[in-house]
Amino acid sequence: MDAKRATVRDMRRRNRAVLLSRLYHDGPLSRQDLTGATGLSAASVSNLVGEMLEQGLVEEAGAVDSDGGRPRTLLRVRPGYGYLVGVDVGETRVRVELFDLSMTGLAKADYPIESARPEPETVVRHILAGLDAVTASAGVPRDALLGVGVGVPGVVEQGESAAVHAQTLGWEAVPLEAMLRAGTEARLYFDNGAKTLGRAEMWFGAGRGARHVVIALVGSGVGAAVLTDGVSYRGVSSSASEWGHTTIVYGGRRCRCGADGCLEAYVGAEAVLDRWRVARRGRPVPGRPAGTVTGPDEEGGIAALVAGAERSESAARVLEETAGYLGAGIANLINLFNPERIVLGGWAGLALGGVLLPRIREVAAAHALRHPYGQASIELCRLGPDAVSVGAATLPVARLLSDGGSR
Amino acid sequence: MDAKRATVRDMRRRNRAVLLSRLYHDGPLSRQDLTGATGLSAASVSNLVGEMLEQGLVEEAGAVDSDGGRPRTLLRVRPGYGYLVGVDVGETRVRVELFDLSMTGLAKADYPIESARPEPETVVRHILAGLDAVTASAGVPRDALLGVGVGVPGVVEQGESAAVHAQTLGWEAVPLEAMLRAGTEARLYFDNGAKTLGRAEMWFGAGRGARHVVIALVGSGVGAAVLTDGVSYRGVSSSASEWGHTTIVYGGRRCRCGADGCLEAYVGAEAVLDRWRVARRGRPVPGRPAGTVTGPDEEGGIAALVAGAERSESAARVLEETAGYLGAGIANLINLFNPERIVLGGWAGLALGGVLLPRIREVAAAHALRHPYGQASIELCRLGPDAVSVGAATLPVARLLSDGGSR
DNA sequence: CCCCTTATTTCAGCGCGTGACGAAAGTGCG
């Protein structure tokens, strides 16, 4: 509604941003290529690139013949211009990983979390320790750190200072940004872990090249990230895309969120295993709402279910039903968001999708409207669940690119 | 991903756009107010406003005392600078309406559609006739027409030339833009009718002031429009927000779209009446999928249902169930889009919402996650269903504002 | 009528992209 005014400086920043993003995403390019790709005049490209070369933001990267004439010198973003830290706050461990600008991993530190409901202070301590550890081990000085991205399980309320609501950790409005800021001067960025994974997939995985992608993640929980032109959709406070808690079976199974018939209560890993248990024994464990029966080894359970499909009729039936719910849930995403591509991931999503993908596509086709379905492809994630920290580290990179590298 | 370069001219266009939008939406303002509101320097505001005054885009509108000093002269967008036409292609009639820039209706023409599956040519002929009729009757010359916005029932595929897919009209990829362009030189804009209604509600109705709104429309069909900062969310080809065909009861009632368990098959007007019929007779008409039983007077039926709630137990039950489905569907919107406000409308939505709104809020609260629910208010549309043409006419206005009025 | 306050306009200054022109860096042919 209210765009902000533009000054002559914003223009330069923006043009630097355009050039820098182009160089970053589309590999080494010559100045010539850049004039064509961005529409800027050769003079401006030369000017802007010269400035960025001087600042060490970009560097020359060889040359390529140009039949007959002066060879083009290639340019790329200089990986060593700055470093990023990506943090993955998982339910069982905190991972802190250091990257250079080319997203090459340089160091990594893991801190296991014992409690199912860890104190925020503990997590903060782990993150700060990891920050020290990875920068020290790679010999990266503090002021070369462009920023720290943190992916958390739960809702990140972006605002003056980011706060986290994570039901699974028992966190309510934890002022994570303020807490971390007390211990470091690095620029901090926060987002939901599923969304950072989506970012990673978008930049380096199955989402490459698409403008409009929905990443659907299925693990113990179920979430989604909607990404348009590289930026993720956020509502009023960024708690958007709570796909797992949309109603898909009105009046159906009780979900751990307290509502009935959530998608998560049917296709979340716990829920799938619980449904399998019911299918084998004939009836559910009484008095226990679905989803609370957390096995010590859900991953093994899902693997067993997938493996058992050939021999066991109950396993096959549960899988078939899961494909049904998942396909309908994906059809909902297609109808609501009309994406170019749906990327299914998460550890359970990958395990189930590996065998169920064709069936999921069929069900989604039956539930979605013909037209949007025809424009969407359904694929599996290419990066593993470890990419959460990669995606978190792209948060400062995105900032750098959209700022054009202004300090 | 790839923003476009900026030149020094883009800057001026954008600053004009910022000023113009401010003036348009926030009523008469003085130059002084504008400097504060936009961040531009007083010199630039004066310069830009002077230019726009000269072009007749804005005009002075009185003055207001400023304790002790020179009074501020107020400025506003000049309503007669240009004129808009909004077209509402409904299922029973084509309405063509002429507005000035302040959205004051100047002339109107309706053309009934007899066939349930009208030929595109017929509709095009009506639109062109209406265009002539309204401009002639108001004495607006052709070159004063800023543009024509058309709202259609169905999916608008934006592209080189807009095409329309409207299942209810039996239209498949109708090249409406090309067809109209053959008969007029006006600038043409197309969007789904529900979305244009959402735009109207956003600019002049219940969405005013909110940055992030979802408009949920319930009539015979069910649709939604997601609006962020005044622009509506579109997917790859803008067929986004097909809320009515998201699955809410897995394996449930057959919908006219062919899938099972769509929201529309429960809360669409036809579906509600069908459910009521079933509730009264005890069983459905066999062999007839739900939703195809189009009564001649659905509106009367819904009114009767609402009125009958006090006496008839079956009516009360059907209403209660409807509130449940609608609440769950709205909760899905809240969870997925995390809006600031949900606006329920459409003729059936208003009729049902009038009595069911408190109950719908309760159900939505139970189904949505606490956090996003807490940030969303649920309200009723303020403008009637006739606002489709108003919303359609805002399409060219939006273009004017974002262009800063450059020719 | 003069002074004070506030709003608006004027003006010099500066940043920025552009087009034109020229330098740089190769290739191919005599």
Next chain:
DNA sequence: CGCACTTTCGTCACGCGCTGAAATAAGGGG
């Protein structure tokens, strides 16, 4: 080996557009 040709890249004068400072306009009060 040198010259012509091709293609890429850098430099410069120019015009546009925003800004801050100073000047001017428009009232009110004494």
